[in-house]
Amino acid sequence: MTKIVAYLLIFASTGLLTTGCKPTAAPPPRSSSSEPRVISLAPSITEIVYALNGTHQLIGRSSACDYPPEAVSNVPVIGDFGVPSLERMVSLRPDQVLYTDVADPMMDSKMKRVGLHPVHIACERLNDIPSAIVHVGQLLQRETEAQALASNLVEQIQMARQETAAFTNRPRALVLIWNDPFYAAGRKSFVSDLVELAGGHNIGDEINRDYFQASSEWVLAHDPDIIFCFFMANSKPVKQTILNQPGWRRIKAVKDGRVYDGFDNNVALRPGPRVMQGLEAIKRRIQEH
Amino acid sequence: MHNRRNFWLVLGLTPLILTLCVMMGPSGFGLPDINTEREIFMLRLTRVVCGLVIGAALSCSGVVFQAVLRNPLAEPYILGVSSGAGLGAAIAIVTGISALGATILPLCAFVMALITLAIVYALARNGTSSSIYGLILSGVIVSAVCSSLLMFMVSVSSIEGMHSILWWMLGNLEVTSYSVLTFIGLLIVAGCLGLWALSRELNALTLGHQMAHHLGIRVKATVVVALLLATLIASAAVGVAGLIGFVGLIVPHIMRSLVGADHRRLIPSAAIGGGAFLAACDALARTLMPVEIPVGVITALLGGPFFLILLKRRRVQNWLE
Numbered sequence: 390m391t392k393i394v395a396y397l398l399i400f401a402s403t404g405l406l407t408t409g410c411k412p413t414a415a416p417p418p419r420s421s422s423s424e425p426r427v428i429s430l431a432p433s434i435t436e437i438v439y440a441l442n443g444t445h446q447l448i449g450r451s452s453a454c455d456y457p458p459e460a461v462s463n464v465p466v467i468g469d470f471g472v473p474s475l476e477r478m479v480s481l482r483p484d485q486v487l488y489t490d491v492a493d494p495m496m497d498s499k500m501k502r503v504g505l506h507p508v509h510i511a512c513e514r515l516n517d518i519p520s521a522i523v524h525v526g527q528l529l530q531r532e533t534e535a536q537a538l539a540s541n542l543v544e545q546i547q548m549a550r551q552e553t554a555a556f557t558n559r560p561r562a563l564v565l566i567w568n569d570p571f572y573a574a575g576r577k578s579f580v581s582d583l584v585e586l587a588g589g590h591n592i593g594d595e596i597n598r599d600y601f602q603a604s605s606e607w608v609l610a611h612d613p614d615i616i617f618c619f620f621m622a623n624s625k626p627v628k629q630t631i632l633n634q635p636g637w638r639r640i641k642a643v644k645d646g647r648v649y650d651g652f653d654n655n656v657a658l659r660p661g662p663r664v665m666q667g668l669e670a671i672k673r674r675i676q677e678h
Numbered sequence: 679m680h681n682r683r684n685f686w687l688v689l690g691l692t693p694l695i696l697t698l699c700v701m702m703g704p705s706g707f708g709l710p711d712i713n714t715e716r717e718i719f720m721l722r723l724t725r726v727v728c729g730l731v732i733g734a735a736l737s738c739s740g741v742v743f744q745a746v747l748r749n750p751l752a753e754p755y756i757l758g759v760s761s762g763a764g765l766g767a768a769i770a771i772v773t774g775i776s777a778l779g780a781t782i783l784p785l786c787a788f789v790m791a792l793i794t795l796a797i798v799y800a801l802a803r804n805g806t807s808s809s810i811y812g813l814i815l816s817g818v819i820v821s822a823v824c825s826s827l828l829m830f831m832v833s834v835s836s837i838e839g840m841h842s843i844l845w846w847m848l849g850n851l852e853v854t855s856y857s858v859l860t861f862i863g864l865l866i867v868a869g870c871l872g873l874w875a876l877s878r879e880l881n882a883l884t885l886g887h888q889m890a891h892h893l894g895i896r897v898k899a900t901v902v903v904a905l906l907l908a909t910l911i912a913s914a915a916v917g918v919a920g921l922i923g924f925v926g927l928i929v930p931h932i933m934r935s936l937v938g939a940d941h942r943r944l945i946p947s948a949a950i951g952g953g954a955f956l957a958a959c960d961a962l963a964r965t966l967m968p969v970e971i972p973v974g975v976i977t978a979l980l981g982g983p984f985f986l987i988l989l990k991r992r993r994v995q996n997w998l999e
Contacts, residue, residue, distance in 0.1 A: 452969060469969045471841055475852065476964070479717045480705035490838050492845035494776035495783060495854045502780075502855070503717045577836075599836045 425530060428481060429454055430473055430488035433512050433661035435461060437522050440538055440662040443529045449481045456655060456663075479503050485528055489513070512660050515582035519543050522662065538662065545665055546586065549672075553588035560675055562589040563613035563642070566600060566658065568620045568630050573603035579660045580619070580671075587672035589615065609636055615675065616642045618650040619658060626650075649674045681938035688936065688947045692954040699726045699961040704970070725964075728851045728859060728918065729957030729973075733925055735866040735915040737933070737952025738945055740926035742873055742908040745880045745941065746901050747810060754912035754926040756814065757798050757905070758821030759791045763916040764847060765824045766790025768831040771842045780854035783846070784862075788917030794820055795909050810901060848972035849922035851960045862914045869911035870949050876904055877941035884939065922974045925956055928981035935988045955981070 428449035429435040435454035438447050444460045453470035454461055467477040471492040478486060478500070486500060486507045493499070500507040508528060512521035519539040526535020562584050564574035574580045575596040584591045592611045593601070618627045627650035637643055657667035700722050701709050710719040739754035747756075755761075770776040770786035801816035802809070832843055853859045873880075879900040882890040887897050912926065929952040930944075937947045959976040966976075 466968060472845065472970065474704050474964065474970055476703045476705050476718055476721050479721065480715075490841075492841045493850070493852075494771055494842055495780050497777075498780040499852060499854060503721055599838075602833070 425484040425528060426482075427528065428467060428473075428478055428483045428486045430467075430486065430491065431470065431510075431512070432456065432655070433521075433659050434487045434489060434510055434525060436659070436661035436663060437512075437525045438529065441522070441526055441529060441531045441534045443531055446529055448483055449478060475499060475503055475505075478505055487525065487528065514577075514579055514660065515546065515586065515664065518660055518662070518664055519546075521660075542662070542664070549586050549665075549668060553586065556588045559588060559590040560614040561592050561611070562615040562617060562675065563592050563603075563608060563611070564617045564619065565603070566619045568618075568627075571603045571605075571608070572600050573608075575599055575601050580617075580658055583657065583664075583668050583671050584617075584675075587668055587675050589671070589675045605634060605636060609640065612640055613642050614645070614647065616640075616648045617652070617671065617674070618648065619652055619654050647674075647677075681936070681940075681943065684936040685943050685947055688933070688951045688954075692950050695954045695958050696726055696730065699729070699957045702961040702965045704964055704968075707965075724853055724856070724859065725851050725960060726957045727863070728853050729960045730953035731859070731863045731866050732851065732915045732919045732922065733929070733953035733956025734870055734949035735911040736922065736926040736956070737929040737948040738870045738873055739908040739912040739915075740930040740952075741933070741941070741944055741948045742880065742904050743926075744930055745884050746904050746908075747814070748884065748886070750931070751927070754908065754915075755821075755921075755923075757817035757909050758794050758824060759909055759913050760916055760921050761821040761824035761828065762794025763787040763791040763913060764921065765794075765828045765831070766917075767846045767920070768828050768835075768843050771846065772831050772835045772839050776842075781858050784854065784858050784917045787846075787920075788862075788913055791913035791916055792910075794824060795906075795913065799906075813905065846920045849920040849974045851919050851956075851973060853918065858918060862918050865914045866911045869907050869914075870945065872907050873904065874942075874945045876900065876907075877945060880904065880941040880945075881939075922956070922977060924974065924977040924981050925952060928977075928985045929955055931985055932981075932988055 424446050426446050426448045427438070429438055429447060430451050432451070432454045435447065435450050436456055438444060439457060439460055444464075447461070447464050449467040450461055450464045451468060451470045451473065452466045454464075465477070465481065467481070468474045471490060473491070473496070484506065486505050487510050488496075488507060489510055489512050497507050497509070510521050510524055511517050519542050522539040522542070523535050526532050526539075564578075564580050564584060566572050566574060566580075573593045574591060575598040576591075576594040577597065577599040578593075581591040581594055592613050593603070616631060618631065620627065628648050631637055631648050632643065642648055652670055656663050657670060700719075701707060703718065703722050705718060710722065712719055736754055740752070743752040743754060743756060744750060764787070766786040766789060767783055769790070770783045776783040776786070798813065798816045798820045801820065802812035832840055835843065879890070879895050882893045882895045883897070883900065885893075891897050915922075930948055933944055933948045933951050936951075937943050956973070956977065959980060960973045962980075963971045963973040963976045
């Protein structure tokens with residue numbers, strides 16, 4: 390008797406296999422135009438796509454791609470930043486998948502294996518942004534817009550650089566991106582480029598990393614003139630977190646009241662087309678005194 | 679009699695569960711059309727096969743560890759395989775060699791797991807033989823050392839490196855290449871068959887090593903061979919899928935209460951049932967939420983309560999009898 394039940398179960402399951410049924414989500418129809426359709430796995434790339442007027446070519450995004458909300462909220466999410474779902478991407482049938490960084494070091498080969506066309510866009514530092522815009526523009530077949538945007542950006546960066554190049558007395562700034570534990574921006578970070586361009590000097594530059602854990606002693610020893618806080622305080626105001634650190638009251642930045650918070654982190658920490666806005670926000674604080 | 683019925687039930691339900699797994703995915707429920715959605719079908723199929731193989735390895739390994747060590751809390755990672763593999767993966771990620779090819783990360787993790795096992799075994803060897811307690815003790819110590827080295831690697835890596843190491847540690851059944859899956863799959867199948875062949879010896883060992891000796895079992899040799907095979911397949915599983923917890927601890931207990939403690943039946947049903955269990959957990963992991971959940975979360979959430987229910991029912995039964 391039990392054997393019969395078992396055989397029935399096997400039979401039933403093989404029956405399911407052969408009859409098959411349609412997945413509920415039918416793949417979207419191919420657009421009639423020949424414009425390439427892409428998936429963006431990084432917020433900075435999504436912003437570039439938007440800046441090039443190519444949002445209609447964007448058919449998938451990561452959950453971190455949040456700007457501009459009105460333009461991207463209808464675009465399907467294919468996973469969190471760095472951890473896309475292969476199946477979701479395949480089902481959207483993109484021409485290309487643009488990414489900057491993924492958690493799985495083998496994601497590129499996995500994407501290729503399932504027939505996707507991944508393209509790595511280098512967009513980590515300030516100088517990467519114009520070339521990333523040109524690269525994305527080529528992939529979207531929007532070269533003219535991209536060239537215009539990129540050269541405009543290069544010009545603005547050049548102007549900002551000339552303006553601050555003559556600065557001899559650069560205020561020494563500490564950039565904190567996390568408060569528990571304190572994580573500071575090092576020489577390899579994007580925000581370090583911005584501080585430099587805004588006329589300051591990032592004290593974290595002596596560490597050859599992107600971000601690093603900064604001890605209280607290290608901060609006290611470097612006695613920064615300015616502290617930028619790019620973290621979200623959980624309950625207390627951000628400045629209060631800094632003031633409550635034992636011994637931090639004698640830091641120059643704290644004594645002079647030059648602890649700044651309330652930045653739009655997505656502008657200041659994201660290497661994208663809104664870089665000049667982020668630069669302005671930092672520059673205003675650096676040149677305040 | 680119940681045991682026999684349950685054994686056939688496990689065998690019969692497995693194809694059904696696996697079919698359901700292939701039908702589940704983030705892009706929609708249903709069997710993908712082989713002609714138009716070949717990629718999606720292959721993606722789901724390889725994940726189900728991978729789940730089956732990894733689940734089988736972890737469960738069989740857990741069964742053997744619990745039998746040989748006669749400890750219900752024993753599990754496949756007890757000899758430090760997981761920390762060793764984690765260290766191997768972290769080294770591959772931090773040095774950047776993992777990006778060079780699809781097989782490098784699993785290979786590094788697997789090789790480091792084997793090296794760890796060799797060190798544990800060498801440390802435990804006392805003259806010519808090694809005792810079980812020596813093995814466990816050196817396993818715990820080597821595992822602790824590997825964990826600290828892993829923490830060191832995490833602390834010096836960039837934000838992206840940390841992200842990658844954490845991603846690996848959470849476990850993932852997406853295989854990089856078919857050749858890796860084939861190689862590891864064959865290794866695991868061979869290992870499981872080898873352990874199955876030791877069923878009678880394992881049965882005797884559960885009575886105690888002295889009793890086994892009197893039954894004519896070569897205790898030392900059996901223990902070493904069984905533990906080595908079990909650790910080998912666990913290393914292979916960890917190399918491919920990262921650290922997936924709970925399967926190796928819970929599935930053996932569930933299967934023991936379903937089909938009995940006779941290893942001739944327990945090992946095949948743990949392999950098949952454990953594989954189906956992990957494949958099902960993975961199917962849930964990729965469909966429950968818009969964003970994939972680590973499969974280890976599901977194995978713990980599902981396995982824990984199920985195990986408690988079985989335990990309670992058995993205790994009630996025992997009282998009634």
